[in-house]
Amino acid sequence: ADINAAGGIAGEPIELVFPDVGVPPSQAVQSAQRLWRAEGVQGFVGMHDSAVRAAIVSQLRGQVPYVYSAVYEGGECAPDTYVTGETPAQQLAPVIPWLAEHEAAHRWYLIGNDYNWPRDTNAAAQDIIAASGGAVVGEEYVPLGSSDFDASLARIRASGADAVLVTLVGGDSVAFNIAYAAFGLDGQALRLGTLIEENTLAGIGAANAHRLFASMGFFASIDSEAARSFDARLHSRFGAEAAQPNGLGESLYDGLMLMAALGNAAGSLEPGAVAAVADGVRYSSPRGNARLDHNHVAQTIYLADGSSGQFATVARFDTVPAGVSCE
Numbered sequence: 001a002d003i004n005a006a007g008g009i010a011g012e013p014i015e016l017v018f019p020d021v022g023v024p025p026s027q028a029v030q031s032a033q034r035l036w037r038a039e040g041v042q043g044f045v046g047m048h049d050s051a052v053r054a055a056i057v058s059q060l061r062g063q064v065p066y067v068y069s070a071v072y073e074g075g076e077c078a079p080d081t082y083v084t085g086e087t088p089a090q091q092l093a094p095v096i097p098w099l100a101e102h103e104a105a106h107r108w109y110l111i112g113n114d115y116n117w118p119r120d121t122n123a124a125a126q127d128i129i130a131a132s133g134g135a136v137v138g139e140e141y142v143p144l145g146s147s148d149f150d151a152s153l154a155r156i157r158a159s160g161a162d163a164v165l166v167t168l169v170g171g172d173s174v175a176f177n178i179a180y181a182a183f184g185l186d187g188q189a190l191r192l193g194t195l196i197e198e199n200t201l202a203g204i205g206a207a208n209a210h211r212l213f214a215s216m217g218f219f220a221s222i223d224s225e226a227a228r229s230f231d232a233r234l235h236s237r238f239g240a241e242a243a244q245p246n247g248l249g250e251s252l253y254d255g256l257m258l259m260a261a262l263g264n265a266a267g268s269l270e271p272g273a274v275a276a277v278a279d280g281v282r283y284s285s286p287r288g289n290a291r292l293d294h295n296h297v298a299q300t301i302y303l304a305d306g307s308s309g310q311f312a313t314v315a316r317f318d319t320v321p322a323g324v325s326c327e
Helices: 025-038 050-060 088-092 095-103 116-131 150-159 170-182 198-204 225-241 247-266 271-277
Strands: 044-046 066-068 081-083 107-113 135-142 163-167 190-193 212-216 282-285 288-293 296-298 300-305 312-318
Touching (some): 050 066, 066 247, 081 296, 088 116, 095 300, 095 312, 107 150, 163 170, 170 198, 198 212, 225 282, 288 300
Parallel strands (some): 163 190
Antiparallel strands (some): 212 300, 282 288
8 A cells, every 4th residue: 555655566556466375385476477477466565484485585586576574594695586585694793792792692502493493593693692792502493383392491590591592483483482581591691582572472461571682674663754654554544353463464564675676776677777776775664774785775773671571672773784795
């Protein structure tokens, strides 16, 4: 609605169609193919996992613009693929030194699910922790769907950690953080999550969120006119059915705004024309102002404290797509 109110893309109104990509990558690719080849879709905006992204990139082969909006591990440089999502370097490079200075976080324990995003995030974290004068005192990975963290919590306690980087997702993160508080570890070590947003925090609950921090490009509590206007328009349009704003859902808004900015700068969504003007394209969103730099977005990162059961932003950092080179 916002894009169409501003004139659409290259003077044409846009229409959204929705495939289901909460399926195995091979099925997601079939949906993308059908929309592109049979239904004439001119661009894709996706918030889904990296395996689906890789499959779609391989299928599209730069023949249609594709904006990926999810928090992810970094490193995607395929032609005509543009990323608005936060990378580990953006989420951690400014935040870990801030926590060292303001919260005395120096001894880090890293725990995540066993797949590429947590592993790549923690690889980036190790260098950032070392550069800030800290040390990694433990690192482990658990299968997706884990719910029993007693042994992990015992190892965290024994490690002497004063900070824990959590790269567990969804229900695993909820279960871990509830158990973490039950063990009394919140008194020993703060927690930092790079994929803990409002819905996950609601699952964890205020009673279990003491000294729980999160680093993302968007929180519903951002104190800015753009964020307040977004929330007001969301509730005006959907009323009681309005979704809880969070970084993952809002990222799709950013993805669409980038697609519109690319198409308007190029005068069309023809991939070659878009690629020719992409570097340096700017757009505004509830996150703030953003700029495309080598197919990734230089954007604002917020650090929020969830101790009250609601996120309160405590710091903001303007970042470049650190650690990403698509030259």
